[in-house]
Amino acid sequence: MMIQETKELARYVPQRRGKKWITKVTEGGIGDKYNGGIHSLESFQKAVAMLEHAAHTWRSPRLFHLILTGADADQYNAFLAEFCRMLRRADVDAEYVACIEHDVIKRLHMHCFIVIGTKDKKPSRFITIANEADAAKPSTLQQALRLAQVACPALMVRVQRPAMHPTVYMELNQSNNHFLNEACEWISYYAKVRSKPLSGRCYYASKRAARTSH
Numbered sequence: 001m002m003i004q005e006t007k008e009l010a011r012y013v014p015q016r017r018g019k020k021w022i023t024k025v026t027e028g029g030i031g032d033k034y035n036g037g038i039h040s041l042e043s044f045q046k047a048v049a050m051l052e053h054a055a056h057t058w059r060s061p062r063l064f065h066l067i068l069t070g071a072d073a074d075q076y077n078a079f080l081a082e083f084c085r086m087l088r089r090a091d092v093d094a095e096y097v098a099c100i101e102h103d104v105i106k107r108l109h110m111h112c113f114i115v116i117g118t119k120d121k122k123p124s125r126f127i128t129i130a131n132e133a134d135a136a137k138p139s140t141l142q143q144a145l146r147l148a149q150v151a152c153p154a155l156m157v158r159v160q161r162p163a164m165h166p167t168v169y170m171e172l173n174q175s176n177n178h179f180l181n182e183a184c185e186w187i188s189y190y191a192k193v194r195s196k197p198l199s200g201r202c203y204y205a206s207k208r209a210a211r212t213s214h
Contacts, residue, residue, distance in 0.1 A: 054115045098205065126140040
């Protein structure tokens with residue numbers, strides 16, 4: 001009788017400075033844009049739990065980073081809610097975490113890290129970095145954007161490629177700790193101190209991700 005080996009599920013292994021969680025992304029920065037550390041450990045832990053859930057239970061999960069500009073928090077959240085509804089209607093698993101930030105270039109903007117499980121479908125059908133200005137069959141992201149721009153023409157969405165990475169997304173795998181830890185490092189960007197508003201709500205999440213605790 002053959003005994004099937006049980007794979008250990010991937011888990012995030014946090015880096016620590018004493019008892020404090022740190023990441024290279026939040027501790028680092030570019031030039032004088034020092035990221036200032038982790039702004040909200042609770043929010044980061046929810047993001048980690050979201051990724052672990054997707055890695056353990058979804059088929060072909062991939063993490064993307066979207067940057068939303070040209071609107072306000074309510075309009076950004078309405079767009080993300082509709083985008084997720086469209087994905088789920090297409091039998092795609094989707095959850096996200098997001099934050100509001102403000103700087104002199106992008107003004108009031110939102111960073112959204114969304115993980116989608118496309119099963120046997122190509123992820124580019126749903127999110128792509130390609131120019132879709134004249135696309136006859138646009139991605140689901142572009143369809144959602146065009147719909148939102150009817151009410152808010154200034155709203156724009158950019159897909160941000162991870163630095164020094166061959167693809168526009170990061171893959172997750174049920175038992176691959178390297179993939180999961182790499183994705184958690186990337187997603188920590190949304191929990192950094194820099195550019196966070198001094199007051200008011202700045203963290204948002206899809207319903208399942210918001211309920212998840214680490």
